[in-house]
Amino acid sequence: MNDPDFLQELTEQVGTALKNRQMTVATAESCTGGWVAQAITSVAGSSEWFDRGFVTYSNTAKQEMLGVPETVLNTHGAVSDETARLMAKGALKNSHADVSLAVTGIAGPAGATATKPVGTVHFAWASNRGSVRTKHCHLDGDRFTVRQQSVVTALQGILDLLSDDASA
Secondary structure (H helix, E strand, O other): OOOHHHHHHHHHHHHHHHHHOOOOEEEEEOOOOOHHHHHHHOOOOHHHOEEEEEEOOOHHHHHHHHOOOHHHHHHHOOOOHHHHHHHHHHHHHOOOOOEEEEEEEOOOOOOOOOOOOOOEEEEEEEEOOOOEEEEEEEOOOOHHHHHHHHHHHHHHHHHHHHHHHHHO
């Protein structure tokens, strides 16, 4: 997993898939702190398929930039399927992108609870065709490893979403 070439190749695959469909992506990131956007912009020519990224680390940022209601954050928490789903939808609404991804989680070493241990990460992917999907993972490792695995999962989810939308 700690192979920069793998991440580069995956990101290039995402770019090719989006470019071939003449689509763009927006990111909404919390625990990854912009790492997905960084991976995307490390690919030459990504301006053709990357619209923008939102780094919404605080609950206030999730509310102001992505429209996540305070009631959802209070009821379900920032690390939840509900919040990830609304982050992905908010990224679409507040951009010109065709698809979006969202990631929110607990990378550690602090921040864990009994029901949300370190490594708890929620993902969401949304399309302007109306599809939204979520995924919940418990990732192992230290802060760096949890964040890195989250970037890979987020990017792979875009490929999966595009593939499923194409066959729908």
